[in-house]
Amino acid sequence: MKDVAFAAGVSVTTVSRFLNGSLELPATTRRRIEAAIGELGYEPNPHARRLSRGRSDTIGLVVPDIANPFFAALVAAAEEEADRRGQALSLFATLNRPGREIAYLRMLERNHVDGLVFVTNHPDDGGLAALINRTGKVVVVDEDVPGAEAPKLFCDNYAGGYLAGLHLAEHGHRRILFVGGPGAMISTMRRFEGLRRAIADASAGEVVLLREEGEYTTAFGRAVARRFLDDGLPATAVFASSDEIAIGMIEVFRAQGVSIPQDVSLIGFDDVGPLHLFAPPLTAIRQPVRALGQRALAVLLESQHVDARLGEELLPVEIVVRNSVAPPSKP
Numbered sequence: 659m660k661d662v663a664f665a666a667g668v669s670v671t672t673v674s675r676f677l678n679g680s681l682e683l684p685a686t687t688r689r690r691i692e693a694a695i696g697e698l699g700y701e702p703n704p705h706a707r708r709l710s711r712g713r714s715d716t717i718g719l720v721v722p723d724i725a726n727p728f729f730a731a732l733v734a735a736a737e738e739e740a741d742r743r744g745q746a747l748s749l750f751a752t753l754n755r756p757g758r759e760i761a762y763l764r765m766l767e768r769n770h771v772d773g774l775v776f777v778t779n780h781p782d783d784g785g786l787a788a789l790i791n792r793t794g795k796v797v798v799v800d801e802d803v804p805g806a807e808a809p810k811l812f813c814d815n816y817a818g819g820y821l822a823g824l825h826l827a828e829h830g831h832r833r834i835l836f837v838g839g840p841g842a843m844i845s846t847m848r849r850f851e852g853l854r855r856a857i858a859d860a861s862a863g864e865v866v867l868l869r870e871e872g873e874y875t876t877a878f879g880r881a882v883a884r885r886f887l888d889d890g891l892p893a894t895a896v897f898a899s900s901d902e903i904a905i906g907m908i909e910v911f912r913a914q915g916v917s918i919p920q921d922v923s924l925i926g927f928d929d930v931g932p933l934h935l936f937a938p939p940l941t942a943i944r945q946p947v948r949a950l951g952q953r954a955l956a957v958l959l960e961s962q963h964v965d966a967r968l969g970e971e972l973l974p975v976e977i978v979v980r981n982s983v984a985p986p987s988k989p
Contacts, residue, residue: 754778
C-alpha cells in the first residue's frame with residue numbers, strides 16, 4: 659500500500675480509505691491510484707482489512723477428535739453452515755487435552771477468530787469455565803462445561819435414555835447394563851437417568867440396572883464386554899451410550915461367539931456410523947448431530963453479542979429400531 663501511495667503521489671491513509679470505500683476522490687486522483695495498483699499488481703490483504711475493522715470473518719470450532727465419526731459429522735455440518743453464511747471456519751482438534759483447549763480459547767481472546775464453537779469430552783475442573791467466561795462469544799456444544807456463562811446446545815440426553823429404556827422394557831428386559839462415559843458428564847448422567855426412569859415406568863416387579871462408566875471409545879467398549887463375559891452375562895440387554903462403545907462390545911461378543919440379540923440385546927447411541935450394515939443392524943438413539951453444528955453457527959452469527967441468558971437448548975433425539983433387540987432368551 660505504501661508503494662501504491664508513493665507511485666500515485668498520495669498518502670497511505672488516502673489509498674486505504676479509497677480501497678475500503680470511505681473516501682470520495684477527484685477523478686484524476688482516483689485514476690492515479692488505480693493506475694498505480696495496476697502497474698504494481700497490488701492486491702489488498704483481506705485478512706488485514708478484516709482485522710482493521712475489528713473482525714476476522716472466521717469462526718473457530720474446537721473438537722476433541724476429528725477421527726471420531728460423531729465429531730467428523732459435526733465439523734462437516736458446521737463447515738457447510740459457515741460457507742452458506744459467507745464465513746470461514748478454523749478447525750482445532752484438541753485430542754481431548756485440557757491444555758490444548760485452553761490454548762485455543764486464548765486464541766479467541768487475541769481476536770484471531772470472531773467466535774468459538776466449543777466441544778469438550780471430559781469433565782472440567784473449573785479452568786475451562788473461567789476462561790470461557792472471560793473470553794465471551796463462545797457457544798458450548800454437546801457436553802456441558804459447568805459454570806460457563808455461555809449458550810449451551812445439547813441433544814436431549816434424558817429423552818434418549820428414556821427411549822432406550824422403554825424399548826428394552828417393552829421387549830421384557832429386567833436386567834440391563836448401562837455403559838456410559840465419565841460419570842461427571844451430563845451425557846452419562848442424563849442418559850442413565852432417562853433409562854432408569856423408563857424402566858421404572860414400564861416394568862413391574864424387580865429390575866436390576868448395572869452401570870459401567872469410562873470413556874466414549876471402542877477400547878472401553880471392548881474392556882467392558884470382556885468383564886461382562888467373565889461375569890457370566892449378568893444382564894440380558896446392554897445400553898451402550900455411544901457408537902464407539904457399542905462397536906467395541908460387538909467386536910468382543912463376535913469373537914467369543916456371543917450372538918446379538920439371541921444371547922444379549924444391544925442398543926447404541928449417536929447413530930452416525932453405518933449401523934444399518936452391521937449383522938444384525940444395530941438399534942440406536944440418533945443424535946441430531948448436523949443440527950447441532952448448524953444451530954451453533956447460527957447462535958454465534960445472528961447476534962452481535964452471544965447472550966449467556968439464552969441458557970440451555972435441547973435438540974430432539976429419536977430411536978431408530980433395527981434388529982439388535984429381542985426378548986431375553988432366559989428369564
